[in-house]
Amino acid sequence: MARYLERGASWTALAYGPGFALLGFLAELFTGTTHAVAWVIVGLGLAAITAPWVYARRRFLTVQVTDDALWQGRERVPLQDIAEVTDVGAPTGARVLGGGWTTPNKYEALPIRLTDDTVVLAWAKDVEALRTALRDARTA
Numbered sequence: 001m002a003r004y005l006e007r008g009a010s011w012t013a014l015a016y017g018p019g020f021a022l023l024g025f026l027a028e029l030f031t032g033t034t035h036a037v038a039w040v041i042v043g044l045g046l047a048a049i050t051a052p053w054v055y056a057r058r059r060f061l062t063v064q065v066t067d068d069a070l071w072q073g074r075e076r077v078p079l080q081d082i083a084e085v086t087d088v089g090a091p092t093g094a095r096v097l098g099g100g101w102t103t104p105n106k107y108e109a110l111p112i113r114l115t116d117d118t119v120v121l122a123w124a125k126d127v128e129a130l131r132t133a134l135r136d137a138r139t140a
Contacts, residue, residue, distance in 0.1 A: 001066065002064055002066055002135045003065045003066065003137050004063070004065040004124075004130055004133035004134075005059075005063070005064050005065075006056055006064070006125060006126070006130075008056075008057035008058045008060065009053070009054045009057035009058055013050055013053075013054050014047050014051060014054060016046070016050065017043055017049075018046070020042075020043070021039045022039070022043065022044065023128060024039055024042065025039040046067065060073040060074065060099075061073060061104055061107075063122075063123070065081075065130065065133040065134055065137055067137060067140070070122065070134060072097035072122055072123065073097075073098035073099060073100075074097060074098070075097050075098050077097065077114075077120075077122075079134070079138050080115070080137060081116075082112055082113075082114060082134065083114055083115045083117075085113075086131065088112060088119060089119070090109060090115045090119060090121060094111065094119045094121050095118075095120050096120070096121045097112075097121060097122070097123070099122050103121060103123040104123060107124060108124065108125070108127040109127075110122040110124065110127045110130055122134075
């Protein structure tokens with residue numbers, strides 16, 4: 001069961017390209033000349049280049065807290081390995097969960113102390129909700 005889930009992107013982003021193409025086609029209807037095939041190709045092309053972006057963001061930027069683990073992208077940290085999530089200072093050079101060098105853009109860092117006394121940086125758009133979910137999952 002997911003106690004906290006933050007997707008990196010939504011699949012609805014795939015509809016933006018075809019929606020743009022539809023608007024372009026409708027605008028052409030008012031000018032008298034329409035290029036329906038061209039607008040279909042544009043819509044499909046935009047959707048095709050958006051799909052890998054959405055897939056990558058969902059794979060590498062999804063944050064999830066389950067009953068037994070914290071998932072940061074593809075990295076899994078068992079909850080029993082987490083010692084503390086509040087009042088933890090982030091030392092310089094702390095490892096970022098998920099495999100990146102830094103926290104992703106538009107995400108905030110949450111320092112977490114592990115049971116081996118190392119500090120790692122978790123990240124989320126809503127750090128307080130992540131902290132609460134981790135605290136609740138550890139005590140349950």
